[in-house]
Every structure is written in structure tokens, then in C-alpha cells.
Amino acid sequence: MNVLITGGCGFIGFNLSMFLRKKGFSVVAMDNLVRKGVEISRDILEDNDIRFVHGDVRNIEDFSNVDKKIDIILNTAAEPSAIEGYKNPYFDFTNNFLSVVNVLELARKNRIKVIQWSTNKVYCGDKVNSIKRKELETRFEFDDENYNDGIDESFSVDGNDHSIYGLTKLSADLFCQEYARAFDLNIIINRFSCLAGEWQWGLPKQGWFSWWPIAFAYNFPISYIGWKGKQLRDILYVKDICELILKQIEGIDDFKGEVFNVGGGIKNTMSLMEATDYLENKFGFKPEIKFEERPRRADQCVFVNNIGKVSSTFNWEPKVNPESAMDNISGWVRENKELLDKVYK
Numbered sequence: 001m002n003v004l005i006t007g008g009c010g011f012i013g014f015n016l017s018m019f020l021r022k023k024g025f026s027v028v029a030m031d032n033l034v035r036k037g038v039e040i041s042r043d044i045l046e047d048n049d050i051r052f053v054h055g056d057v058r059n060i061e062d063f064s065n066v067d068k069k070i071d072i073i074l075n076t077a078a079e080p081s082a083i084e085g086y087k088n089p090y091f092d093f094t095n096n097f098l099s100v101v102n103v104l105e106l107a108r109k110n111r112i113k114v115i116q117w118s119t120n121k122v123y124c125g126d127k128v129n130s131i132k133r134k135e136l137e138t139r140f141e142f143d144d145e146n147y148n149d150g151i152d153e154s155f156s157v158d159g160n161d162h163s164i165y166g167l168t169k170l171s172a173d174l175f176c177q178e179y180a181r182a183f184d185l186n187i188i189i190n191r192f193s194c195l196a197g198e199w200q201w202g203l204p205k206q207g208w209f210s211w212w213p214i215a216f217a218y219n220f221p222i223s224y225i226g227w228k229g230k231q232l233r234d235i236l237y238v239k240d241i242c243e244l245i246l247k248q249i250e251g252i253d254d255f256k257g258e259v260f261n262v263g264g265g266i267k268n269t270m271s272l273m274e275a276t277d278y279l280e281n282k283f284g285f286k287p288e289i290k291f292e293e294r295p296r297r298a299d300q301c302v303f304v305n306n307i308g309k310v311s312s313t314f315n316w317e318p319k320v321n322p323e324s325a326m327d328n329i330s331g332w333v334r335e336n337k338e339l340l341d342k343v344y345k
């Protein structure tokens with residue numbers, strides 16, 4: 001089967017490319033290399049028999065450089081930071097929405113299947129934050145029995161506090177649902193919460209879970225932006241993502257625009273403060289911590305995906321807990337210091 005992975009050199013795209021190639025798929029990774037560090041990932045892909053196409057998903061003509069009949073597109077390319085869009089909404093609009101319409105048009109004209117990378121930010125910040133919560137020593141948690149297992153797909157996507165990023169991803173998510181029905185296309189939409197793993201070129205503005213061990217390794221300061229560092233996320237490790245996507249590829253003929261909330265779920269949560277404490281124990285010190293009182297605009301204090309639907313549909317559940325994920329990422333940082341120095345020094 002021929003797979004095109006947009007954003008193929010990014011964190012998810014790279015890991016999926018390597019995983020699917022090992023499973024015998026023919027993989028094309030398309031990327032405009034805008035994210036710092038991904039050119040290193042590109043070189044590794046090319047060494048592993050994965051074809052790289054330098055292309056920009058905002059330009060539909062760039063897809064013609066993929067000189068192979070594609071069966072399925074795994075659409076991971078995006079500007080994934082939730083803060084950049086406030087500086088330039090049009091940038092997020094073109095990268096996260098217009099690009100998806102390009103992918104859908106290709107799918108419509110060539111009968112290609114699509115798995116779309118959506119996000120928990122389709123759920124409005126102030127709606128999520130209005131769920132009653134309790135404050136514990138190192139974390140906030142939901143304190144409402146309706147959300148004992150987290151937030152499921154029935155949660156409203158209405159509102160005006162998604163972030164510009166969330167809004168553009170929601171628009172794309174709805175377009176995927178609509179195209180699937182209107183044009184009889186096999187499409188799955190995954191609303192991912194916090195994803196973590198090796199080869200994420202983490203930054204303070206995006207990819208906090210891998211930024212933490214990088215900050216520890218380089219002694220960079222880390223910031224708690226709002227909620228005293230007690231904001232809580234469910235964490236999904238990249239190997240678990242790859243295994244789910246394989247099952248979704250195998251089963252996609254049964255789905256036409258189905259939406260799934262995907263994450264580590266209620267059993268795999270960690271707060272920023274807990275991540276710091278965990279690494280302090282391992283490293284024997286902690287970097288400077290900066291406290292900012294005001295949370296980021298549209299940020300969610302507690303977000304945990306209810307993964308009941310995706311788990312039962314695909315007979316899948318996460319196997320790697322946040323502590324092991326953190327250990328694996330820390331090991332990656334240690335073992336690849338020379339490569340990381342090129343990006344972080």
C-alpha cells in the first residue's frame with residue numbers, strides 16, 4: 001500500500017514513516033521543513049528507504065511532485081502551536097485549513113483515503129474550563145462525575161475561545177466530516193490530546209512534554225504559564241499512536257468521516273509540576289522555573305480525552321504510561337546529544 005504522510009519529517013510524521021516502512025508500506029514523506037530540527041529527521045528517513053518530497057501543503061501543485069499513486073494520506077502537517085495564530089491568523093488558516101481542503105480535493109478526485117490529525121483544541125477553552133474541578137497538591141482534576149473518564153466526542157465544539165489554531169483545526173475537522181459524506185470518501189478524524197515521544201523537536205511554545213527533558217538536559221528555564229503548573233493533560237506515547245494508526249489504516253473502509261477522541265486517557269495523565277518533579281528525581285536538580293500568573297489565551301486547565309470510543313472500535317488501548325514515555329524521551333535526548341546540539345545550542 002502506498003502512503004503519503006504530510007508533515008512527514010515532523011514528530012508524528014517521522015515516527016509513523018519509520019514505523020509503517022518497517023511494516024512493509026511504501027511511504028512518501030512530504031514536508032516544507034519549516035520546523036527547526038526536522039531536516040535532521042529528513043536525512044534519517046532518506047537513509048531508511050522513505051521517499052522525501054519537499055513540498056508545501058498550502059500549494060496544491062506541490063502534490064504533483066508525488067510521482068506515485070497514493071492509497072491513503074496521513075495528514076499530519078500543520079502549524080501546531082496554539083499561540084502563533086494570534087500573531088498571524090492567516091498563517092494558521094492556510095497551514096491548518098486551506099491545506100486540508102487541498103488534501104480533500106486530491107482525495108475526492110483520486111479516491112484516496114484520509115486520516116486527519118485533529119486536536120482537543122476543537123473544544124472551546126472556556127467551555128472545558130467551566131467543568132467543575134478540584135485543586136490537589138500537584139494537579140487540578142475534573143470534579144464532575146460526568147467527566148470521570150474525561151471528555152468524549154459529544155462535548156460541544158461551539159464557542160469563541162478555541163485559539164486561532166483550534167479554530168482552524170476545527171474548520172478542517174468539519175470539512176473532513178462533510179467531504180466524507182458528500183463525496184463518499186473513507187476518512188477518519190482523530191482529535192488528539194497531548195502526544196509525546198522521541199524525535200519531537202520540542203519548544204516552549206509547543207510540545208511541552210518533550211521540551212521538559214530537553215530543558216533539563218540543557219538547563220534551560222521552564223515556565224508555568226497559569227494555574228501554578230498544575231494544569232493536567234492526558235499523555236499518549238508515539239508507539240501507541242503508531243499502533244492505533246496501523247489498525248485504522250487496516251479498518252478505514254468502514255469509516256466515512258467518523259470522529260474519535262484519542263489520547264492517553266484518564267489512566268495516563270500528568271501535570272507540568274509532576275513532570276518537573278519526576279525529572280528532578282532523575283536528574284538530581286531542576287532548572288529555573290518561571291511563573292506566569294495569567295494562563296495562555298484559550299488554554300485548558302484540565303484536558304483529558306475520554307478514549308472509550310476509539311478503544312472499543314479498534315480494540316486498542318495505550319500501553320505506555322507518561323513516566324515511561326518521559327524515560328524514553330530522556331534517553332533519546334541523552335543518546336542523540338550531538339544532533340540535538342545542532343538545534344538547541
Ligand SMILES: NC(=O)c1ccc[n+]([C@@H]2O[C@H](COP(=O)([O-])OP(=O)(O)OC[C@H]3O[C@@H](n4cnc5c(N)ncnc54)[C@H](O)[C@@H]3O)[C@@H](O)[C@H]2O)c1
Binds near residue numbers: 117120207
Ligand atoms: N503534538 C501534539 O501534542 C499534538 C496534539 C494534538 C494534535 N496535534 C496535531 O498533530 C499533527 C502533527 O503534529 P506534530 O507534533 O508532529 O507537529 P510537528 O511540528 O512536529 O510536525 C509538523 C510537520 O509539518 C511540517 N509542515 C508545517 N507546515 C507545513 C506546510 N505548509 N507544508 C508542508 N509541511 C509543513 C513541519 O515542517 C513539520 O515537519 C498536527 O496536525 C497537530 O496539529 C499534535
